[in-house]
Amino acid sequence: MEKTLQNLIRVNGGVTAAKGFRAAGIKAGIKAGRKDLGLIVSDVPAAAAGVFTTNVVRASCVTVTESVVKHSGVLQAVVANAGNANACTGKQGELDTLQMQQWTAEAIGIDSTLVGVASTGVIGVPLPMDKVSEGIRHAASMLHVTGGDDFAEAILTTDTCKKEIAVQVEIHGKTVTVGGVAKGSGMIHPNMATMLAFITTDAAVRADALQRALSQITDKTFNRITVDGDTSTNDMVLVMANGLAAHVLLVEEDPEWDRFVGALHTVCLHLAKAIARDGEGATKLIEVTVTGTRTESEAVQIAKTIVGSSLVKTAIYGTDANWGRIIAAAGRAGVSIDPGKIDVKLGSILVCQEGMGLAFDEDQAKSYLENETVSITVDLHQGDANATAYGCDLTYDYVKINASYRT
Structure with a gap:
């Protein structure tokens, strides 16, 4: 036990x-x-x-x-x-x-x-x-x-x-x-x-x-x-x-x-x-935590949008620290946010601060993205609410599985 x-x-x-x-x-x-x-x-x-x-x-x-x-x-x-x-x-x-x-x-x-x-x-x-x-x-x-x-x-x-x-x-x-x-x-x-x-x-x-x-x-x-x-x-x-x-x-x-x-x-x-x-064809669990929103519902909406983004999911599959896809997904979630206040982390690695990219160790980030569980944190600095959503990466195998599902 x-x-x-x-x-x-x-x-x-x-x-x-x-x-x-x-x-x-x-x-x-x-x-x-x-x-x-x-x-x-x-x-x-x-x-x-x-x-x-x-x-x-x-x-x-x-x-x-x-x-x-x-x-x-x-x-x-x-x-x-x-x-x-x-x-x-x-x-x-x-x-x-x-x-x-x-x-x-x-x-x-x-x-x-x-x-x-x-x-x-x-x-x-x-x-x-x-x-x-x-x-x-x-x-x-x-x-x-x-x-x-x-x-x-x-x-x-x-x-x-x-x-x-x-x-x-x-x-x-x-x-x-x-x-x-x-x-x-x-x-x-x-x-x-x-x-x-x-x-x-x-x-x-x-x-x-x-x-x-x-x-x-x-x-x-x-x-x-x-x-x-x-x-x-x-x-x-x-x-x-x-x-x-x-x-x-x-x-x-x-x-x-x-x-x-x-x-x-x-x-x-x-x-x-x-x-x-266990998403079809998946190799990784993705956990997206959004903090600093005015309400929990705002955090949920943004977190779901990010974790559901095909571009974010494929970047994680390819171990590409493309934080621009993450902040872009946050921006289209339908929540009023200030782009100039957004911080993004991949695990503990800060890759974006106040809406702008930082110099970070690409090899370290790539190594982190090879883990079976990848955590993304997006801090909007607009309030005290937060929420987490869960998803997976998008791989070639997803297409193979669903292209022939009935057969």
């Missing part, structure tokens, strides 16, 4: 680390050659919260799952498939989503209104429902407290690695665990992206309070990553809190509320950064 900030302890287990959660991931034949269908199930109904894509072209799984979360605030299971987004598939696609919900409920013996559905993959292709049907039954038979790793594999598309984390914190004398799993690599942009994230916890939390916490945290984590500027049809973040840690029900007024929110934020930030780092 590893000590982390906020008195958290890092533990193994991912999405099944919390009490009362089981998962499975199996090969259903939807996506050739790898696991492609998974289940997460709580032993008891759980308070639920969710954040969903802002794209007006939405897959039916988003509509169905959002309706469940909003109307009841309770989930007990999630079924997810990779290889097929079941988006833009018309009325049949809607019926197929509802059928997945029903088959999952029957396989684990619960009501269908307690089941969330998620899909990811190619848009516009009908689901192979015979394979989905058998896959759900198979996955239900494989549910296990160690199944989180299999589930993490089953939701991947162009991802190069699984994305999992679990942490523990003490709340009201009880050990509370928050675990999470995510997928995402391409079609990633702020305000949700081609990503799925599932978070489980044995904390006892009111659903309305959980929703407010998730919405606020999403704005500071998942909504601050970008890979390529595209937002998907299927994105969602779901949290299930089943209360099996058996502490006093948490509400926002509770003096220990911040401990739970800190754990939830840690899990979301870890998953968000893992998605950005």
